[in-house]
Amino acid sequence: MYPTQTATDAEIVEHIRQDAGTTFHPVGTAKMGSDTDPMAVTDAELRVRGVLGLRIADASVMPQIIRGHTLAPAAFIGHRAADLIATGETE
Numbered sequence: 752m753y754p755t756q757t758a759t760d761a762e763i764v765e766h767i768r769q770d771a772g773t774t775f776h777p778v779g780t781a782k783m784g785s786d787t788d789p790m791a792v793t794d795a796e797l798r799v800r801g802v803l804g805l806r807i808a809d810a811s812v813m814p815q816i817i818r819g820h821t822l823a824p825a826a827f828i829g830h831r832a833a834d835l836i837a838t839g840e841t842e
Contacts, residue, residue, distance in 0.1 A: 776821040778813040797832050808832030 758766070781799070784791025791814075793799055797806040810825040817824065 776810065776816075778810040778816050778821060781807045781811040782814045783812040784814060796835055797828070806832055806835070 781792040782788075782790055783793045783795065783797070786794070791800070793807050793812050797808060797812060799805040799807060808829045808831075810821045810828065812828060813821070813824065
């Protein structure tokens with residue numbers, strides 16, 4: 752149901768919460784970044800800052816959403832994580 756021209760602000764907000772969505776694949780919940788970036792959860796080797804032995808190997812490390820599909824970049828991130836783990840690169 753779409754809000755009418757007489758809908759209240761609360762009704763419009765509820766409509767948005769119920770019906771809004773995205774066609775993008777959300778990324779960036781564990782952003783990769785430099786040591787000086789306060790929003791960066793992971794470093795360039797996919798290690799979670801402050802948690803020994805934990806890496807993130809999915810699209811959540813992408814610092815921002817990309818224009819294209821996230822499948823190939825996410826697969827590459829997984830392959831890179833496997834390489835880092837296999838070569839013994841640790842904290």
